[in-house]
Amino acid sequence: MDKEKTSFFKKSLLALSAGVLLFSFTSCQNKPKEMDKSEQKVRLITLDPGHFHAALLQKSMYEEIDSVVHVYAPDGSELENHMKLVDSYNTRSESPTSWKHEIYKGPDYLEKMFSEKAGNVVIISGNNKSKSSYISRSIDSGLNVLADKPLAIDQEGFKSLEKAFAVSKDKKVLLYDIMTERFNIYYILQRALSQDTAFFGQLEKGTPDNPAVMQESVHHFYKNVSGKPLVRPAWFFDVEQEGRGLVDITTHMVDLIQWTSFPDVTLDYKTDVKMISAKEWPTSLSLEQFQRSTQKDVFPDYLTKYVKNGTLNVMSNGEMNYTLKNVHARVGIKWNYEAPEGTGDTHYAKMRGTKANILIKQGKEQNYKPVVYLEILKSASEKELQSAIARLQSKFPGVSVIKTGNLWELAIPDKYKVPHEEHFAEVVKNYLGYLKTGELPAWEIPNMLAKYYTTTQAAEKAKSK
Structure with missing residues (x-):
């Protein structure tokens, strides 16, 4: 093979290799990222649990939900009562649960929750005066929300809820209430x-x-x-x-x-x-x-x-x-x-x-x-x-x-x-x-x-x- 043909063959081979690499790279870029097992788990955040319904959601274990629950709340009796009720499920003699908790308590609990984003589903069950704000901020942050009723207690809260549903659609997250x-x-x-x-x-x-x-x-x-x-x-x-x-x-x-x-x-x-x-x-x-x-x-x-x-x-x-x-x-x-x-x-x-x-x-x-x-x-x-x-x-x-x-x-x-x-x-x-x-x-x-x-x-x- 003369030099000219050899050179042409090398250039063609390089071009073909580059094309294969480019195709492989592009295919990897277009292919959805495969989530590892930890990412596939639902990770719960319990926000300011002032109502016992928040604890009742943890009366059972679920294969799809990570056993570690992150709790953000002000310090006080409401948090203590919530943890006592959940702990009673962990320590009961028949079919005990195995929840573990990472608890942050302090006046800046809300900002801490949104800065850490330790989970992907927020449980909201407590003071209804704060609920509209909690829901809106969670949805705005791209977090799914499962909230206790009522999601709104007045007309201002209803308008906030209507907006939250519109944002949830854009953010591709789910806002849902607990209708037992x-x-x-x-x-x-x-x-x-x-x-x-x-x-x-x-x-x-x-x-x-x-x-x-x-x-x-x-x-x-x-x-x-x-x-x-x-x-x-x-x-x-x-x-x-x-x-x-x-x-x-x-x-x-x-x-x-x-x-x-x-x-x-x-x-x-x-x-x-x-x-x-x-x-x-x-x-x-x-x-x-x-x-x-x-x-x-x-x-x-x-x-x-x-x-x-x-x-x-x-x-x-x-x-x-x-x-x-x-x-x-x-x-x-x-x-x-x-x-x-x-x-x-x-x-x-x-x-x-x-x-x-x-x-x-x-x-x-x-x-x-x-x-x-x-x-x-x-x-x-x-x-x-x-x-x-x-x-x-x-x-x-x-x-x-x-x-x-x-x-x-x-x-x-x-x-x-x-x-x-x-x-x-x-x-x-x-x-x-x-x-x-x-x-x-x-x-x-x-x-x-x-x-x-x-x-x-x-x-x-x-x-x-």
Whole structure:
């Protein structure tokens, strides 16, 4: 081979090699970075845990979640109570958890959290006055958020939430609230039967005096959680920090009305929700009751404006009447100090169809345990009821009905009756699935906005009176 051909061959070989290298480099650049196992884990950050729901999220372990949880909070009793509850899960005799904690406590806890970014999911469950800011800053920082209800307690908070959802879309992170009641078997069965049009017919439109959908609940300030008396923070009794009664527990009830009445339907709060009326009234607590609930000796200064003749008046009770897609709905909440012996929080729910009604009662007749009742109207028959139960059994084997006076009672096997505290693990598993796919169902964000628009509008209407 002469020199000219040799030179040409060398140049061609060099060019080919360079091309292969360039192609390999470009391919590596375009290929998504493979995450190592530690990066694939969900790493939790617990921010300022002032409510026991933050601890309940750690009552179970999850394969997808790193066992090390980073906690950022001001020093004080709220952090201590949170850690005691989580530690009780670590040290229990049956199925103990194995959480480890890296705790930073101090006045600059918030700035420290955002500077370190030790995790990728922030748990927010505490003082609701701070919640809007916590959520917004976490989303702005590119962190996913799983937050306890309510995500907003007033109209300003609602506007902040709306903006946070818009930013979360740009940042490609997920903001979600903890709706445990969707995993309650009684509401699951109510939802399923209300969608069986052969039995239930169509959802009635109702009227303000006779709504088509109702949710009522009675809760208690003093109660047991995980077998021990719950110590509430003093700010829980301040509506400016906790929120008025119409924006707290009502979040669950408004959510259930949306979830059962319009499954997987995208709601638009601007056109689908119309607040008709709302009212509120206080629960009165003695200093002794306050001390027992909070372990505080005196009412703090910020509560004195609610104190009259030595009695603390908490604006915790309320009722709202509204329409959702032209269906009349009513939500009522009542707070007592303590439940009678052997009882607890109670719920009542009703859905009225053109052929049947579905009720959930939890009063003295039911031994304070939830019971689902079916009421057949004149336009329906027992045969249609039995056919509906047969269809229900394909998904929930063992469910049956028993005639009780003019009503039919659903007999539900115990295996479906999961205690309330266990629903938190189901919420977490659901959220982990959304994190894996990188998105929420299309209807979830619009419906969260519709939910918080409803509650904050009710509070505003009641307060204006």
